[in-house]
Amino acid sequence: MTRQIAIVTGAAAGFGRAIATRLASDGTDIVIFDIDAPGAHTTAEEVRAQGVTAEVVIGSVADPDDVRRAFAFVDDRFGGVDILINNAGVTGNRPTVDITDEEWRRTMSIDLDGVFYCSREAGRAMIGRRPGVIVNIGSIYSLVAAPERASYCASKAGVAMLTRSLAVEWAPHGIRVNCVAPGYADTAMMRELAAVGKIALEPLLRRTPQGRLTQMEDVAETVAFLCDPRSVHITGQVIAVDGGWTANGYI
Ligand SMILES: NC(=O)c1ccc[n+]([C@@H]2O[C@H](COP(=O)([O-])OP(=O)(O)OC[C@H]3O[C@@H](n4cnc5c(N)ncnc54)[C@H](O)[C@@H]3O)[C@@H](O)[C@H]2O)c1
Numbered sequence: 001m002t003r004q005i006a007i008v009t010g011a012a013a014g015f016g017r018a019i020a021t022r023l024a025s026d027g028t029d030i031v032i033f034d035i036d037a038p039g040a041h042t043t044a045e046e047v048r049a050q051g052v053t054a055e056v057v058i059g060s061v062a063d064p065d066d067v068r069r070a071f072a073f074v075d076d077r078f079g080g081v082d083i084l085i086n087n088a089g090v091t092g093n094r095p096t097v098d099i100t101d102e103e104w105r106r107t108m109s110i111d112l113d114g115v116f117y118c119s120r121e122a123g124r125a126m127i128g129r130r131p132g133v134i135v136n137i138g139s140i141y142s143l144v145a146a147p148e149r150a151s152y153c154a155s156k157a158g159v160a161m162l163t164r165s166l167a168v169e170w171a172p173h174g175i176r177v178n179c180v181a182p183g184y185a186d187t188a189m190m191r192e193l194a195a196v197g198k199i200a201l202e203p204l205l206r207r208t209p210q211g212r213l214t215q216m217e218d219v220a221e222t223v224a225f226l227c228d229p230r231s232v233h234i235t236g237q238v239i240a241v242d243g244g245w246t247a248n249g250y251i
Pocket of ligand 1: 010012013014016035060088089090137187
């Protein structure tokens with residue numbers, strides 16, 4: 001089998017880094033596309049330690065010119081792309097009446113426009129050339145709502161519908177498109193917010209049937225499965241990886 005090439009956006013940190021490293025462990029070459037150069041190069045070292053090739057492209061998913069440049073680089077360097085992981089994202093957490101035009105645009109442009117720009121380039125690179133896989137990283141807020149997160153919820157719900165739209169349009173071309181919707185992640189920032197009382201960890205854990213936060217590996221493993229031929233008949237799905245949080249209608 002020829003080596004697969006994956007572009008992972010936002011892979012300089014967090015879920016993206018875990019996903020890049022996990023795909024690399026399956027022998028997939030990785031292109032990290034992020035605005036954070038030091039973080040991207042650290043991920044590249046971790047990826048290379050798995051014995052595969054890692055390249056870094058610095059740019060924003062919200063800038064269509066940067067996105068075109070990233071895909072042109074990958075085409076020149078590898079001759080195409082097999083896997084796109086649309087992971088880059090930011091939060092938008094503020095009372096709606098206080099959200100400025102710029103804040104609304106920032107969340108929508110990175111979390112939704114970015115997924116569109118990257119997927120469009122991936123479609124152009126894949127259709128008629130090779131089959132492919134796209135995995136979008138949504139959120140539990142792709143599926144349900146929370147107060148003071150209007151831009152985040154709207155953009156992530158948009159990611160869920162974009163997933164379905166592209167899946168039905170591109171299935172005849174052998175392109176599968178799915179969305180992974182993680183629950184609250186167990187990160188250092190989360191622990192710090194909990195320590196200073198900005199997030200109530202205890203009720204959050206109580207509300208989660210499995211009683212724990214989402215680990216990086218939970219998401220990375222699901223993404224790896226969706227990229228694997230074992231999931232060949234799965235497309236257009238939004239899969240919550242949240243320990244049962246979105247299934248739970250109880251208090
Ligand atoms: N952390 C959580 O609790 C959580 C829960 C559900 C979903 N998510 C989603 O998972 C994804 C990753 O989140 P994370 O927690 O790992 O965040 P993070 O902040 O740790 O990492 C985000 C990465 O995206 C990069 N990035 C930001 N703007 C970018 C841009 N314009 N272009 C390219 N790269 C950019 C950052 O530099 C960073 O490397 C996001 O889509 C987020 O919405 C996170």
